[in-house]
Amino acid sequence: MPAYKARIYANGTITKYGYGEGTVTEIVASYGLSAEDTAQVLTEVYAKRPDLETEMIAE
Numbered sequence: 001m002p003a004y005k006a007r008i009y010a011n012g013t014i015t016k017y018g019y020g021e022g023t024v025t026e027i028v029a030s031y032g033l034s035a036e037d038t039a040q041v042l043t044e045v046y047a048k049r050p051d052l053e054t055e056m057i058a059e
Helices: 003-018 024-029 035-048 050-058
Strands: none
Touching: 003 024, 003 035, 024 035, 035 050
């Protein structure tokens, strides 16, 4: 997936998470991406918002 698309998915994920629509992993899973693309989006999310990664570990 091109980097710009991963950034778009990541920004959408962060927004949805902020509105309480689920956990980061649940939101990304709802996009139906391949495992490789999912990992790329999660990497982008956690690069932008490292605090969300620590919340995932606490779950």
